[in-house]
Structures are given as structure tokens and as C-alpha cells.
Amino acid sequence: MIANYRRVEDIGAISAENELEYSASIQILADTIRENLNPVLPLSSETCIYRVPEVLRRVSESAYTPKLVSLGPFHRDNGSLSKMHVHKRVYLKTYLEWYPEIKLESCLEALRGIEGRARQCYAEFINLNSFQFVEMMLLDGFFIIVFLIKFYSPERRGSDPIFDTMWMSWIIEHDMILLENQLPFFVLELLFNLAPDSKHDDTYPDLFDMTIQVFEGLVETNATPNTIDRSKVKHILDLLRGCCIPLSPVESPQVDRMSKVRYSVTELHDAGVKFKAGVSGSKCLLDVKFVGGVLEIQPLCIEDRTEPFIRNLIALEQFHYPNQAYVTSYAVFLDNLINTPKDASLLIHHEIIENCLGDHEEVSRSIKNLAKAVLADGSYFSEDYAKLEAYCKRRRHKWMTSLRRTYFHSPWAIISLIAAVFLIILTLIQAICSIISL
Structure with a gap:
């Protein structure tokens, strides 16, 4: 290929002398470009695992990068994660010992049968041959499955350095929710279902429910699992998003491009708005209701995993759900509400935010960073914004609030x-x- 470009340069030098050779040089250049286009495949309908764009990564590199284990091809060659390869082989051996009926050859044959579909799930060309790709799916897939089983059923752990040191399991949980660190869910289900029916001994549920239970600190485990179409789940991060979004999704939540909360929590409070933790009759994280001067917001626990979790959900929506960007709208909603540590303190006081970081300023910073460099065309909360705007514009609400706080505060x-x-x-x-x- 390089030789072809050199040939074009050589011919170009004498093109003025020989028009025929000039035409030949154009043809060589066209053939070279056409050859370079061959590896560039169009995105498939299966595509669901993407590289986080640099504009998002610059805001918080650590929120998108695995710290301990690579899952899938994107970080496979990261030398700092290579120590986990031993644990992957140990977990494969463990699963085969749990279920001796499963033959390694059968696993490889099954994975070889879905290799093409699995490759299409990644939004770029994967430079692995067939053997390498199948081995990767085998080791990474069984690592995820065994980790989930051991996390859910402590009696199955035995002597395991991953669970004997709590920090390792905590970091692996973090790595499993990263957009770039995903395996297609159908790959996990195929491997999980290779085990005989005898596995249903009440030790652990199916892969779908077990995954939700393991990540119960991030999602409501009893809120939406029955409403999720299991056949449409793309990967673990996508499954967790399904536990967060409204039960009856609207196809296009971006109603008003310019809509936003024009008032911070402190300003809303000064205008007489009351705050209530929890929305009546709902457990969906994204549900918000403003009725009768009361703003109801679902409680949100802010811990170390919260920011990377929401960031990766946003990154997934930017690529895969541009017309259903509910989590993105939620992040922008919080960003508009919280401008200072005082705003965060008010939400913490009303038990809308559970502060597991300790510092109110850190909570404020964490939430403010969520919406940085995020493209949000309108909002799922446009109707709530309009109601808050109308309420705060009425002067009598401010007067009554000032009167109550001045003369009726005690x-x-x-x-x-x-x-x-x-x-x-x-x-x-x-x-x-x-x-x-x-």
C-alpha cells in the first residue's frame, strides 16, 4: 500500500510530460483509497458497545477506564490489567468444576457459532483472529458469570482472593458498568445456559435477575425488572439503564430545546417551593413531580460509583438512545438545580440526596460534573420546568415565604x-x- 503511494508520487513528478501516465497515477490512487475502505464496515443494527468520545473522556478519564479487569476487546491489550488474566482462567476452571457436564469443546463451538454477531456489537473493527476472539468471549464471559454467582451466593466463594479482599470485588463492580468494558448480553446468556437445569437449586436466580440483585446499590431491584424486554437487553450497562428509565418510555423526550430549570434549589426554596423525597406511587429514579408547590424527587445515593455509573449511562445514550436520553435529561436537571454546596445541603436535608461522600462540596462538584460536555437537545423534564417557572414568577409566593420565615419561623x-x-x-x-x- 505504501509502495502504491510512492508510485503515485513518482508518476506525479513526470505527469506534465506524459498525460497517459498521469491518468494511470489517478487510477492507482483510487485503487489504494478503495483498498483502505474495505476494513471500514458500516454500523450494524447489533452495534451497542462504543468508545467513549474524547470530549467526554477529557472531563473524567477515570470514569470510563477500567481499573482492574478488561472485559471485551477495547482494553484487552492494556498491560496494567493483565494480572487479572490468571483470575479469568481460575474462574473458567471453577465453573467447569461446578458443572462437569459442560465440555470446554461445546463452549467453544457455541461461541464460534455467534462470533459474527458478537463482533457486530462493537462499533469498530476488532483486530483479533477467530481463535483470539472466541477465547476472549470464553474467558471474559465466564469470569463475569462466576463473579456474579459468587457475589450473589457467598457460600460458593471458598478461598477466593477477589472476595477475600473487599476492594477487589468493589473495583470489579465498577469495571463491569463501563461502556467500553462490555460483552454482549446474549454471549453471557449462552454461556450461562450451558449449565444443566440442575443449576436451578435456589442457590441463585437466572442471569438477568442475578445481575440486577448484584447491582442493587445502583438501581432499584424491585422497581422495573418485570417491565424490561429481556430480548432487547444489549449488555449489563444497558440492563441497568432499563432499571432506571420510566416504566412507560416516551419515544422522544426532547420536547423543548431551550427548556431548563432557571432556579437553583436555594432559589426555589426562597420562592416557597417545598421538597419531598420520593414520588408517590413510583420507584423509578428519574420520576419527578411538581404539584401544589411541592417538588417530589426520588432519593439518590451519591457514592464513589454513582458518578461513573451515570456518566457511562449518558455515554451510552449519546450513541444508542439519542431519542430516549432519559438519564442525560436527569443529569442536566440535577445540574440546573445544584449550583453550590448550599443547594446540595438543602437536598441532603430533605433526604433527596443521601451523601455517602461525606463532604457537601464534593457532592455538589460530583453532580455539576455530570452534565459537562454533554449534548442535551431539550429535556424529558420540560413540563416540570414550565410548572416551576410559572410558580416562581408569582410574587405572592415569595412574599408569603418571606412572611413565614420572618414572623412564623418559631x-x-x-x-x-x-x-x-x-x-x-x-x-x-x-x-x-x-x-x-x-
Whole structure:
């Protein structure tokens, strides 16, 4: 290929002397470009695993990069993650020992049968031959499955360095929710279902429910699993997103491009808006309701995994769900509400945010960073924004709030106000009586 370009340069040097050779050089260049286009495949309908764009990665590199284990091809050659290769082989051996009926050859044959479909799930050309790709799916797939089983059923752990040191299992959980670190869910299900029916001994549920249970700290385990179409789940991150989005998704939540909350939590509070943790009749994280001056928001636990989890959900939506970007809208909603640590403190006070980071300023910073460099064309919360805007524009709400906080903030303030009013009335009566007696 390089030789072809050199040939074009050589011919170009004499093109003025020989028009025929100039035409030949154009043909060589066209053939070279056409040859370079061959590896560039169009995205398939199966595509669901993407590289995080640099514009998002620059905001928080650590939120998108695995710390301990590579899963899938994108970080396979990262030398700092190579130590986990031993654990992957140990977990494969463990699973085959749990179920001796499973033959390694059968696993490889089954994976070879879906190799083409699995490759199409990645949004770029995977430079692995067939043997390498199948081995990767085998080792990474069984590593995920055995990790989930051991996490869910501690009695199956035995002597395992991953679970004997809590930090390792915690970091692996982090690595499993990264967009770039995913295996197609149908690959995991194929390997999981190779085990005989005897595995259903109440030790652990099916792969779908077990995954949700393992990540219960990030999603509501009893909120939406029955409403998710299992056949459409792309990978673990996609499954967890399904546990967060509304039960009845709207096809295009971006109603108003310019809609946003124009008031922070503190400003809303000063305008008389009351805050309530939890939305009546809902457990969906993204549900928000503003009725009768009360803003109901589902509780959100802010811990070390929260920011990378929401960031990777946003990255997935930017690629795969541009017309159903619910988590993106939610992040922008929080970003608009929280501008200072005082805003975060008010939501923490009303138990809408559970602060597991310790520092209110850190909570504020974490939430403010979620929406950085994010493209959000409108919002799923446009209707709520409009209601809040209309409420805050009414001056009487601010006046009533100021009156309550100035004169009715404590029993003693109320007593003082009543005494002052009573004194004024007595003074007026005395003045009137004096006038009449004249």
C-alpha cells in the first residue's frame, strides 16, 4: 500500500510530460483509497458497545477506564490489567468444576457459532483472529458469570482472593458498568445456559435477575425488572439503564430545546417551593413531580460509583438512545438545580440526596460534573420546568415565604408578632377614646 503511494508520487513528478501516465497515477490512487475502505464496515443494527468520545473522556478519564479487569476487546491489550488474566482462567476452571457436564469443546463451538454477531456489537473493527476472539468471549464471559454467582451466593466463594479482599470485588463492580468494558448480553446468556437445569437449586436466580440483585446499590431491584424486554437487553450497562428509565418510555423526550430549570434549589426554596423525597406511587429514579408547590424527587445515593455509573449511562445514550436520553435529561436537571454546596445541603436535608461522600462540596462538584460536555437537545423534564417557572414568577409566593420565615419561623416569633399586633390595637383604641372624650 505504501509502495502504491510512492508510485503515485513518482508518476506525479513526470505527469506534465506524459498525460497517459498521469491518468494511470489517478487510477492507482483510487485503487489504494478503495483498498483502505474495505476494513471500514458500516454500523450494524447489533452495534451497542462504543468508545467513549474524547470530549467526554477529557472531563473524567477515570470514569470510563477500567481499573482492574478488561472485559471485551477495547482494553484487552492494556498491560496494567493483565494480572487479572490468571483470575479469568481460575474462574473458567471453577465453573467447569461446578458443572462437569459442560465440555470446554461445546463452549467453544457455541461461541464460534455467534462470533459474527458478537463482533457486530462493537462499533469498530476488532483486530483479533477467530481463535483470539472466541477465547476472549470464553474467558471474559465466564469470569463475569462466576463473579456474579459468587457475589450473589457467598457460600460458593471458598478461598477466593477477589472476595477475600473487599476492594477487589468493589473495583470489579465498577469495571463491569463501563461502556467500553462490555460483552454482549446474549454471549453471557449462552454461556450461562450451558449449565444443566440442575443449576436451578435456589442457590441463585437466572442471569438477568442475578445481575440486577448484584447491582442493587445502583438501581432499584424491585422497581422495573418485570417491565424490561429481556430480548432487547444489549449488555449489563444497558440492563441497568432499563432499571432506571420510566416504566412507560416516551419515544422522544426532547420536547423543548431551550427548556431548563432557571432556579437553583436555594432559589426555589426562597420562592416557597417545598421538597419531598420520593414520588408517590413510583420507584423509578428519574420520576419527578411538581404539584401544589411541592417538588417530589426520588432519593439518590451519591457514592464513589454513582458518578461513573451515570456518566457511562449518558455515554451510552449519546450513541444508542439519542431519542430516549432519559438519564442525560436527569443529569442536566440535577445540574440546573445544584449550583453550590448550599443547594446540595438543602437536598441532603430533605433526604433527596443521601451523601455517602461525606463532604457537601464534593457532592455538589460530583453532580455539576455530570452534565459537562454533554449534548442535551431539550429535556424529558420540560413540563416540570414550565410548572416551576410559572410558580416562581408569582410574587405572592415569595412574599408569603418571606412572611413565614420572618414572623412564623418559631413559636416565640409568633408570640412576639401577636403581642405587637395586640399592642398596636390597644394603642389605636386608646387614641380613639382620647379623641371621643374631647
